[in-house]
Amino acid sequence: MIKGLFETHLFIRDLDISIEFYESLGLKLDVRYENVAFLWITDEKKHMLGLWKVKEEDMNKRHFAFNVNFEDLILAPQYLSDRDIRIKPVFGRGTEEPIVHTWMPAAAYYFDDPDGNELEFISMLDGEPM
Structure with a gap:
């Protein structure tokens, strides 16, 4: 039935x-209206992000992760820095190296968008969960 997350x-x-921020990460604007825009996450057009402009009182922060390959994850600190995006410390850890989620296993870096939504670059690792 379910084959993945579309949007x-x-x-x-x-x-x-927000459009400028997400385009700097490589997303492609598909359509824009007065208060909403839709961006493709990949060139294959299988994953989409919708951005909805709302009043301050309707704001709420979210979290989601972008899947990246391990080689790109290693380059993520420079990639983000080149775009004036700071890696954020999470789980009491610093930002010098990726966080490793041994239960998956996966490695990740976390950062925020301009509205404080928490984003993540994550790469699954070989091996068994611990």
């Missing part, structure tokens, strides 16, 4: 700023 949506404050 997710975020509430944002400024459509122009």
